Amino acid sequence: MGERSSPPVLVAAPDEARLAETEHALQSSGFETILAAGPGQAVAALDARHPGLVLIDGLPGAAAADLCAQIKARPAGRATPVIVLSDELPVSDRVSAIDAGADDFLIHPVPATELTARVRSLLRVKAEHDATAEDVRRLTEIGIALSAERDLNRLLERIVDEARSINNADAGTLYRADWDARVLNFAILQNESMGTRMGGVRGDRIDLPPVALDPSNVSAYVALTGEIVNIPDVYEAEGFDFSGPRRYDAVTGYRSRSMLVVPMRNHEDEVIGVLQLINAQDPRTGAVVPFPPEDVARTRALASQAGIALTNAQLIQDLEAFVDGLIHVMARAVDEKSKYTAGHIQRVTRLSEFLAEAVNGCADERFEGRRFTTDELKEIRVAGLLHDVGKIVVPEHVVDKATKLQCVYDRIQVVRARFSLARRGMETAALRRKLALVQSGAPPEALAAVDEELEAAVRSLLVDLAFVEAINPGGEFMAPDKLERLRGIAARTYVDDEGVTQPLLTEDEVENLSIPKGTLLPREFQIVRNHARVSSTLLSEIPFSRKMRGVPVYAGDHHEALDGSGYPDGKKGDEIALQARILAIADIYDALTSSDRPYKKAFPREVAFRILREDVQRGKIDPRLVELFISADCAGRLDQEEKTRPTYGVSIRA
Numbered sequence: 001m002g003e004r005s006s007p008p009v010l011v012a013a014p015d016e017a018r019l020a021e022t023e024h025a026l027q028s029s030g031f032e033t034i035l036a037a038g039p040g041q042a043v044a045a046l047d048a049r050h051p052g053l054v055l056i057d058g059l060p061g062a063a064a065a066d067l068c069a070q071i072k073a074r075p076a077g078r079a080t081p082v083i084v085l086s087d088e089l090p091v092s093d094r095v096s097a098i099d100a101g102a103d104d105f106l107i108h109p110v111p112a113t114e115l116t117a118r119v120r121s122l123l124r125v126k127a128e129h130d131a132t133a134e135d136v137r138r139l140t141e142i143g144i145a146l147s148a149e150r151d152l153n154r155l156l157e158r159i160v161d162e163a164r165s166i167n168n169a170d171a172g173t174l175y176r177a178d179w180d181a182r183v184l185n186f187a188i189l190q191n192e193s194m195g196t197r198m199g200g201v202r203g204d205r206i207d208l209p210p211v212a213l214d215p216s217n218v219s220a221y222v223a224l225t226g227e228i229v230n231i232p233d234v235y236e237a238e239g240f241d242f243s244g245p246r247r248y249d250a251v252t253g254y255r256s257r258s259m260l261v262v263p264m265r266n267h268e269d270e271v272i273g274v275l276q277l278i279n280a281q282d283p284r285t286g287a288v289v290p291f292p293p294e295d296v297a298r299t300r301a302l303a304s305q306a307g308i309a310l311t312n313a314q315l316i317q318d319l320e321a322f323v324d325g326l327i328h329v330m331a332r333a334v335d336e337k338s339k340y341t342a343g344h345i346q347r348v349t350r351l352s353e354f355l356a357e358a359v360n361g362c363a364d365e366r367f368e369g370r371r372f373t374t375d376e377l378k379e380i381r382v383a384g385l386l387h388d389v390g391k392i393v394v395p396e397h398v399v400d401k402a403t404k405l406q407c408v409y410d411r412i413q414v415v416r417a418r419f420s421l422a423r424r425g426m427e428t429a430a431l432r433r434k435l436a437l438v439q440s441g442a443p444p445e446a447l448a449a450v451d452e453e454l455e456a457a458v459r460s461l462l463v464d465l466a467f468v469e470a471i472n473p474g475g476e477f478m479a480p481d482k483l484e485r486l487r488g489i490a491a492r493t494y495v496d497d498e499g500v501t502q503p504l505l506t507e508d509e510v511e512n513l514s515i516p517k518g519t520l521l522p523r524e525f526q527i528v529r530n531h532a533r534v535s536s537t538l539l540s541e542i543p544f545s546r547k548m549r550g551v552p553v554y555a556g557d558h559h560e561a562l563d564g565s566g567y568p569d570g571k572k573g574d575e576i577a578l579q580a581r582i583l584a585i586a587d588i589y590d591a592l593t594s595s596d597r598p599y600k601k602a603f604p605r606e607v608a609f610r611i612l613r614e615d616v617q618r619g620k621i622d623p624r625l626v627e628l629f630i631s632a633d634c635a636g637r638l639d640q641e642e643k644t645r646p647t648y649g650v651s652i653r654a
């Protein structure tokens, strides 16, 4: 009986004669031996050669027990069986040897056949133990690897790779159950000997139609019942419709034989997929064999871990998609809030990404070797999308205040109506005067004089209205002479239909029309500015993941300036992160190059660059980033992209 495939047997004996005798007995039965003369050599050989069994022969009782204890204490010897072979020994010595971990105890003389039978038996136990330990180790490793995999496609592919590997299976298919459509969808399809690899990250696309959840199909049956099906030969099996594999075989020349089909479940014990393995191969001969029972247990364990890993990855993916969706909705809501700033969020986000990428591409030490990771780039992208989210709470008529008199509507209409009323009042008064003159028999010259007076008064009224209309859009600076003129108009009155004298312009209208530049009153300006604080406050309410925790700060700081003159907190220098500085430059550039107020014209790119550089001179923004923004042509990249990209296409995913 040849034992050459067994691991070697370590023989430890006190003298050469004893060693030679035991070696002879073992070698004549085909065992490989390692000889150690004494305990020291035995321990060294154990560590170096990893024998399958240790035979301690002829050592005195205490020495045998001591060596046995040493062997069992070492990692290489913990699971290695030990046989103590001894001459006549007191019971107490035998007991202490067994207590020290000896697995068998024999008293000389022992027939060679009995000795080899015992060695063989313990080697078998050791082999079983090793195989189980290896299974546990491998399944643990696979479990760790699967649970660490976040990419769904890679995970699916890995599940099939590992399942095929631990079963020596030639082919494997993974289906995902769609209970709404009542089908199994092909996710992964592999056939080693046919050179087929489909699905996952490395495989070709799968175009196969889904499998209906009909119990005559073995995979559907497994999905429906949750049972494991193990078939030695599909050509001889009954109860299932194997016309599919037979057709495949007929076309390809393949021969489907053994099949193991295992369900995969989620954390709620629902079947979410089916793993089908085909043609287990004998590792030594390569011949196709049925899946042995131990493979079924292993595969069940693997499928269970795979199901949980798959569920986790799916949940994480769903959650990320959900969060991404919400972020887009918020970003879009801000963009859509004002027709004047439409697209601002998108453009600032893209410009910020381009600038961050340019920082990563910087060959010199301008940024002290700073490189944004993929997660940090995503963080910048999300901060860009949400930087103006605070504008949600700024009233539209302030965000979009197109003219000085605009509240919910432009009050210039009211002013016009009032001027018109004043004019009618003047005309009525003139007519009354003329009637009185006619009745008193006044000459025609007196009537003509009234007409002339009226004409002059109306002309003056219209000129004043034209002036108010001209200053309302806020495009021109209100120089002192204009303010003086406005005050003059504000002092004018008219008599309403009730006969009450009223001012031509209300106090509030005068206050708004007096705005020196633009359309916003200081208090309205404050409301608009407050959006940065609101962005920061709103975003800090969101429990961002650890990787995204910078979003509220970067978004909230996009109006801060390095010299401390920014808002909302007046942060200075190093208090402002590089990410927030990037957003600030993108934000300023976009505000300059798009007309975000009707009275404001959009500056050409070169003028915007000049203004950015002036802001650098004033110490407001980061000079390194401004120069990089210009030299890396972030603006040109955006123009190029906008020509080819749909209007709303910034993806949060990398």
Ligand SMILES: [Fe+2]
Pocket: 387, 388, 531, 532, 558, 559, 587
């Ligand atoms: Fe802003």
Ligand SMILES: [Fe+2]
Pocket: 344, 348, 387, 388, 587
């Ligand atoms: Fe902005």
